[in-house]
Amino acid sequence: MRPSLFIIASIFASSVTLGQAGDFSDVDFSNADSIAGLYPMHPLNDLKILSDKLTRPLTTDVEKFRSIFKWVCTNTQSDYILFKQSHKNRSKLSGEALMKWEKEFSVRVFSVLVNEHRTICSGYAYLVKELAFHAGLKCKIVNGYGRSAHSNVGGKGFANHSWNAVQLNNKWYLSDPTWSSGMFDLQEGKFMGKFDDAYFLADPGIFARSHYPLDTSWLLMDDKPTLEDFLNGPLVYIGAFQFRLSPLFPDQFFLKITKGSKISFQFSNTDGKKLADTSLYIERLKTRDPFVTLQMGNELIYSADHTFSSKGQYAVHIVMDGAPVISYNVRVE
Amino acid sequence: MKHLNLSNSKACEPRIQEIASRCRIMLRVTAAALLLTIVCNSGFGQSPNTKTDTDKPAASLDHAPPAPSHTVSGTVRDANGDPLPGVSIYLRGTTYGTISDPEGRFQFPRKLAEGDQLTFSFVGRESVEYVIQKDTGESLSIVMNDGAEIMGEVAANDVYSTKGGFRQWLSNLKRND
Numbered sequence: 001m002r003p004s005l006f007i008i009a010s011i012f013a014s015s016v017t018l019g020q021a022g023d024f025s026d027v028d029f030s031n032a033d034s035i036a037g038l039y040p041m042h043p044l045n046d047l048k049i050l051s052d053k054l055t056r057p058l059t060t061d062v063e064k065f066r067s068i069f070k071w072v073c074t075n076t077q078s079d080y081i082l083f084k085q086s087h088k089n090r091s092k093l094s095g096e097a098l099m100k101w102e103k104e105f106s107v108r109v110f111s112v113l114v115n116e117h118r119t120i121c122s123g124y125a126y127l128v129k130e131l132a133f134h135a136g137l138k139c140k141i142v143n144g145y146g147r148s149a150h151s152n153v154g155g156k157g158f159a160n161h162s163w164n165a166v167q168l169n170n171k172w173y174l175s176d177p178t179w180s181s182g183m184f185d186l187q188e189g190k191f192m193g194k195f196d197d198a199y200f201l202a203d204p205g206i207f208a209r210s211h212y213p214l215d216t217s218w219l220l221m222d223d224k225p226t227l228e229d230f231l232n233g234p235l236v237y238i239g240a241f242q243f244r245l246s247p248l249f250p251d252q253f254f255l256k257i258t259k260g261s262k263i264s265f266q267f268s269n270t271d272g273k274k275l276a277d278t279s280l281y282i283e284r285l286k287t288r289d290p291f292v293t294l295q296m297g298n299e300l301i302y303s304a305d306h307t308f309s310s311k312g313q314y315a316v317h318i319v320m321d322g323a324p325v326i327s328y329n330v331r332v333e
Numbered sequence: 334m335k336h337l338n339l340s341n342s343k344a345c346e347p348r349i350q351e352i353a354s355r356c357r358i359m360l361r362v363t364a365a366a367l368l369l370t371i372v373c374n375s376g377f378g379q380s381p382n383t384k385t386d387t388d389k390p391a392a393s394l395d396h397a398p399p400a401p402s403h404t405v406s407g408t409v410r411d412a413n414g415d416p417l418p419g420v421s422i423y424l425r426g427t428t429y430g431t432i433s434d435p436e437g438r439f440q441f442p443r444k445l446a447e448g449d450q451l452t453f454s455f456v457g458r459e460s461v462e463y464v465i466q467k468d469t470g471e472s473l474s475i476v477m478n479d480g481a482e483i484m485g486e487v488a489a490n491d492v493y494s495t496k497g498g499f500r501q502w503l504s505n506l507k508r509n510d
Contacts, residue, residue, distance in 0.1 A: 044456055046421050048430075078487040086485020106483050110457035122481040130480075133460045134452065136425075141481055149491040161486040183488035191487075235493055283494060313495045327493040 023171070024062050024201060029070075032063040036070035044114045044127070051134035061137055061168045062201075065175075068131040069200055072124060073181040078191045079118040080184060082109060086120060091158060121146070121178040125162040128177050138167035142174075144213035145230065148237075149327070152212075154254065157231055163199075163211060165218055172220055173201045176211065179238070198241035203270070206246065209236045239325035244270040247326050248301070255330045262307040265318060267326065268299050275320060280304040283315040291318075308332045399447040403465055406440035407473030409433045409453060417455060417477055425450035425462070453477060 035057055042050050054071055055064040089101050113119045113127075125141045132139035145152050146161030163176040176199035185192045199207075204220040212230040213219060225233070232254060234247040249266045257263065265280055280289040291302040308314070313331050317324040409417045416437025423430035424445065433439040441451070447467045454460040458477040 046454075047456065048421060048423050048452065048454060052428075080487070083485050083487045086483060090485060102483055106457070106479060106481075109483055110480070114456055120484070121486045122483045126481040130454065130456075130460055133462075134454070143482055143484055146486045148489070149493040150489065151486065153493065160484050162481065162484045178486065179488045181488075183490050185490050187490075237492075238488075315493050315495045317492065324492050329493070329495065 027062060029066045032058055032066040033070050036067045041075055041117060047130045048134045051131040055135040064135045065132060065137055065166055065168060068128060069175060069177060072127045072177050073195050075117055076124055076181055077118045077193060079112060079120060082120045122162040124177040125164050128164045132166060140165045142213045142218045144211060147210045152231055153235060154231055157227055159214060174204060174207050174220060175200055196238060198238050202241060206241055209233055235327040237325055239320055239323055243275055243320060245325060246270060253329055255328055257308060257332055259311055259332055260309055262305050264303060264305045266301055266303045268301050278302060278320045280306060281317045281319045401444040401446040403445045403469055404471060405445050405473060407475060409437045409475045409477060412476060412478055420453055420455045423452050425452055
């Protein structure tokens with residue numbers, strides 16, 4: 001294994017969370033994770049029974065929540081048909097028609113969930129909330145806008161996603177079980193289950209770039225971005241959470257420049273560890289610019305420049321370890 | 334309720350301690366004799382999960398927890414007033430529970446005390462917690478709302494592209510690293 005990959009791999013080897021910066025970084029979740037692993041495909045018809053099994057052997061609230069979260073993520077699959085139907089009807093219908101459809105669809109969603117352990121975001125968030133309820137934890141479903149390559153990039157916004165907020169030691173934290181359970185592989189054409197704790201107790205600042213709640217108090221931020229900031233900011237992927245990245249510059253997704261201009265793309269990572277294998281990839285040009293690091297006080301800044309010499313529209317990706325972590329759209333005139 | 338009439342209080346002490354350690358006790362001292370009124374809340378053959386007072390020392394009159402005296406029954410309905418059958422009803426912290434019948438009615442199988450928490454849950458509905466109050470009536474009316482507004486998002490490995498629509502990350506790109 002290349003040395004750079006080994007360094008990154010060893011960071012993930014333990015069960016220590018990389019979520020909300022520092023609060024639970026000393027907690028070893030291997031006990032909670034192994035309890036979650038004891039009940040594969042446990043029935044869902046009585047969630048109190050499941051919750052007791054997942055949480056009674058654990059003594060701290062954060063471990064109980066971890067056991068619940070891990071169980072839901074590893075025993076639930078995303079359902080593509082429900083996703084497509086939901087997307088179609090939610091964007092097409094409104095008012096009474098939407099309410100009528102939702103009533104019937106809701107019955108179907110919970111039926112599929114209980115019988116097949118398959119669902120969409122609201123099903124995941126519901127399970128986490130209910131299991132937490134039975135464990136005596138304060139947990140809520142948060143509805144809002146989920147942002148990814150296929151949703152809420154520019155435009156007016158389409159509220160399409162559900163996630164959770166949980167109170168631990170009198171402080172609220174944000175979690176997204178749907179996105180932590182795996183993802184649809186569009187090449188394979190199916191759901192690939194793979195637990196990632198990137199969205200377990202996530203950093204609110206990075207979380208707000210891909211999750212914007214209808215009730216903005218659930219941003220858990222004093223300096224709140226607006227919906228417009230959210231819809232038009234740099235697009236982040238799961239890697240941004242895994243590597244604790246903060247895009248610094250540019251701070252907008254849509255960039256418009258004149259031919260021959262240079263753009264400097266910069267970011268830093270909040271845990272300060274040096275990240276190798278980072279490059280700037282321009283889609284249509286298929287060019288790669290390596291990132292260099294600059295020490296600014298005790299912050300390590302990654303920087304890469306590109307001069308756009310031809311007119312057109314380009315998708316620009318910051319790539320780390322072979323996968324994009326941040327994307328931009330550049331229009332050259 | 335069992336009544337024990339004991340004439341010689343001193344000889345009863347060890348026995349009293351033993352009984353006191355398992356049940357809640359109300360002591361009433363009369364002029365002529367010691368009368369013990371013993372109220373046991375859950376009997377002697379309890380499961381490890383049962384919420385009991387066995388861990389507490391023999392309670393003094395001032396700090397005795399409320400005795401379970403509420404017989405609780407009721408009906409569970411949705412927001413439209415339609416009955417909800419099959420709802421699981423538990424006493425929090427225990428495995429004691431029951432299920433609502435086809436008309437949404439239930440009767441809790443044990444007497445409950447002030448402060449006891451009942452949970453009502455059914456997959457697809459938002460769970461409800463009800464705390465027994467001092468003046469909780471015999472018949473409860475519980476309403477359970479829909480569990481979640483259904484949003485439909487899922488995660489995919491698509492990457493933004495100017496070409497429009499979904500586009501996966503090209504696997505040959507990794508080979509060019």
